Amino acid sequence: MTLIALLQGAHVTGRAAGTIQPFDQAARAATALAQSRYPGPGSELPGSD
Numbered sequence: 001m002t003l004i005a006l007l008q009g010a011h012v013t014g015r016a017a018g019t020i021q022p023f024d025q026a027a028r029a030a031t032a033l034a035q036s037r038y039p040g041p042g043s044e045l046p047g048s049d
Helices: 003-017 021-037
Strands: none
């Protein structure tokens, strides 16, 4: 899934729900995905000991 598709889905569901909560959820999901795939320097992945 691309970021554009994720944001388009959040836009559609946000308009239907009348709130920005779907955008918040999409942002959290995209951030978690990026952090899990590309951890920052000094960060350790769970179970990597």
